[in-house]
Amino acid sequence: xxxxxxxxxxxxxxxxxxxxxxxxxxxxxxxxxxxxxxxxxxxxxxxxxxxxxxxxxxxxxxxxxxxxxxxxxxxxxxxxxxxxxxxxxxxxxxxxxxxxxxxxxxxxxxxxx
Amino acid sequence: xxxxxxxxxxxxxxxxxxxxxxxxxxxxxxxxxxxxxxxxxxxxxxxxxxxxxxxxxxxxxxxxxxxxxxxxxxxxxxxxxxxxxxxxxxxxxxxxxxxxxxxxxxxxxxxxxx
Numbered sequence: 001x002x003x004x005x006x007x008x009x010x011x012x013x014x015x016x017x018x019x020x021x022x023x024x025x026x027x028x029x030x031x032x033x034x035x036x037x038x039x040x041x042x043x044x045x046x047x048x049x050x051x052x053x054x055x056x057x058x059x060x061x062x063x064x065x066x067x068x069x070x071x072x073x074x075x076x077x078x079x080x081x082x083x084x085x086x087x088x089x090x091x092x093x094x095x096x097x098x099x100x101x102x103x104x105x106x107x108x109x110x111x112x113x
Numbered sequence: 114x115x116x117x118x119x120x121x122x123x124x125x126x127x128x129x130x131x132x133x134x135x136x137x138x139x140x141x142x143x144x145x146x147x148x149x150x151x152x153x154x155x156x157x158x159x160x161x162x163x164x165x166x167x168x169x170x171x172x173x174x175x176x177x178x179x180x181x182x183x184x185x186x187x188x189x190x191x192x193x194x195x196x197x198x199x200x201x202x203x204x205x206x207x208x209x210x211x212x213x214x215x216x217x218x219x220x221x222x223x224x225x226x227x
Contacts, residue, residue, distance in 0.1 A: 031214070034215060041221075042221075043218030044206075045218070046217070087156070091214035098146065098172065099161060100214075101146075101216075103155055103156040
């Protein structure tokens with residue numbers, strides 16, 4: 001059974017204090033790993049797709065990296081507006097339930113001014 | 114609009130009543146998911162539609178839950194004889210096909226069962 005584990009469950013940082021969120025996965029045949037951001041009362045919003053170990057993607061203060069067992073979402077000099085829940089999802093295959101998509105439970109990130 | 118649209122945004126109902134939640138997908142998106150998210154919890158997969166294929170119903174928690182997708186477009190999630198534990202946010206998400214995991218989510222329908 002495919003498994004996706006995110007850590008920590010919650011993280012509180014001071015503005016400007018860089019850190020990383022972790023997404024560990026156990027799947028058969030990774031097709032892709034996805035990061036989403038979810039603000040309170042909203043649906044998740046897509047951030048990044050990573051397909052193979054060693055791949056990196058960046059967007060503003062966020063950088064996502066991928067190894068064969070885990071992905072990190074690095075947040076550099078965060079601002080209060082980066083506060084949100086960050087969800088990781090993997091797609092494994094071929095096919096399978098939900099077209100092989102499995103979500104982690106998310107990391108709730110709070111950036112204090 | 115260009116995004117996934119869900120209605121109603123909020124629904125309060127009494128235990129035992131039936132409810133219908135609607136999802137209007139992005140035009141051209143052949144794949145559609147329903148997820149449930151309870152307070153402070155992750156996404157719980159409910160059902161997946163892909164084109165004209167039979168839906169993947171493996172996530173539906175009981176036979177009180179059903180969903181249909183008419184003409185490959187609008188989808189309706191129906192919960193019969195609602196229970197208090199059904200209270201949650203129901204999220205709809207769509208994507209262009211099965212070759213990607215990038216989902217486009219609606220804002221969700223918040224269901225409260227009294």
